[in-house]
Amino acid sequence: xLKTALHFSHQxxxxxxxxxxxxxxxTMGNGYDTLFLAELVGSDGKVHxxxxxxxALKTTSQRLTEGNMLERVSLHLTxxxxxxxxxxxxEMIQAAIFNLGYLPNSDKNCITLPDxxxxxxxxxxxxxxxxxxxxxxxxxxxxxxxEELQAVDDYCKSLPQENYNVLKYQFIxxxxxxxxxxxxxxxR
Amino acid sequence: xLKTALHFSHQxxxxxxxxxxxxxxxTMGNGYDTLFLAELVGSDGKVHxxxxxxxALKTTSQRLTEGNMLERVSLHLTxxxxxxxxxxxxEMIQAAIFNLGYLPNSDKNCITLPDxxxxxxxxxxxxxxxxxxxxxxxxxxxxxxxEELQAVDDYCKSLPQENYNVLKYQFIxxxxxxxxxxxxxxxR
Numbered sequence: 001x002l003k004t005a006l007h008f009s010h011q012x013x014x015x016x017x018x019x020x021x022x023x024x025x026x027t028m029g030n031g032y033d034t035l036f037l038a039e040l041v042g043s044d045g046k047v048h049x050x051x052x053x054x055x056a057l058k059t060t061s062q063r064l065t066e067g068n069m070l071e072r073v074s075l076h077l078t079x080x081x082x083x084x085x086x087x088x089x090x091e092m093i094q095a096a097i098f099n100l101g102y103l104p105n106s107d108k109n110c111i112t113l114p115d116x117x118x119x120x121x122x123x124x125x126x127x128x129x130x131x132x133x134x135x136x137x138x139x140x141x142x143x144x145x146x147e148e149l150q151a152v153d154d155y156c157k158s159l160p161q162e163n164y165n166v167l168k169y170q171f172i173x174x175x176x177x178x179x180x181x182x183x184x185x186x187x188r
Numbered sequence: 189x190l191k192t193a194l195h196f197s198h199q200x201x202x203x204x205x206x207x208x209x210x211x212x213x214x215t216m217g218n219g220y221d222t223l224f225l226a227e228l229v230g231s232d233g234k235v236h237x238x239x240x241x242x243x244a245l246k247t248t249s250q251r252l253t254e255g256n257m258l259e260r261v262s263l264h265l266t267x268x269x270x271x272x273x274x275x276x277x278x279e280m281i282q283a284a285i286f287n288l289g290y291l292p293n294s295d296k297n298c299i300t301l302p303d304x305x306x307x308x309x310x311x312x313x314x315x316x317x318x319x320x321x322x323x324x325x326x327x328x329x330x331x332x333x334x335e336e337l338q339a340v341d342d343y344c345k346s347l348p349q350e351n352y353n354v355l356k357y358q359f360i361x362x363x364x365x366x367x368x369x370x371x372x373x374x375x376r
Contacts, residue, residue, distance in 0.1 A: 002373050168358050
């Protein structure tokens, strides 16, 4: 079966993240990706995870504790647009992931927004290592979702090809708006 | 590095084609994909390859002979829109690949065209096995290329989601019009 955007995001992360790396989960949510990243970076690595909802930190903290991986993760109760306040100036990251939209089974009014997403991307790009990847999975079925998708698309298209490759991965014959994946890869 | 459309097309073929399968190279060209498919299907498999240029058959035949794989390949000197005349009615295929555009280092006036591409796709879909894939890599930098790309995009979008998944894979920040990949996968 062709990989869904979600499964393909994990493949792209696996291909580039190794033991000891520093990575960012920009949208902690239920913590599935935080856990996935924590496994990839191993006990010598570091994950920074962001969310503005206390419930996200609670659920994720529990998930990490069960997996005995809480130590390698910093959970930040703040929006991802503040990422520069939580990375050391010289701290370089190998990868970051965003799941844009709202937290499943949660408050549908609490959604990611174009401006803060762009701020977060701007900040993360300044910390991205060569060959590192920033992956954005955009769920856009909700109100305002299409505007956010368009903003991410525009942002990605504007990145200079001298410094970045940007891949777009999407299913185009489905009526139910499956998520669309963007992967920004930094060149050497 | 993120896979180019070309490399990703090979990954998608590798994932679904196995020993003994029947497959189609709809645009033989210099025979690289014909050879790749011949390796995947093995000595018990079968590759049908199409091209309207004699030079394509000559080059491909030579390539296959060197690899000792000519026996498992049928080279057809005809347009891929004739595919139904060359597949037995009950002959089911596991995969097909198209490289749309013109043959590199060859006559730039000899290009694939929207109508015949669609005819070929129509024909191949009727022979596609469940879980099988048809991959189209569209090079569209030449005159008429954008119209062909649009035709393929429209065709793919119109395929019913009950029967097919259609993936589009493209780099979106590059000025030099890198090829765009489409993969049609048939559901069970």
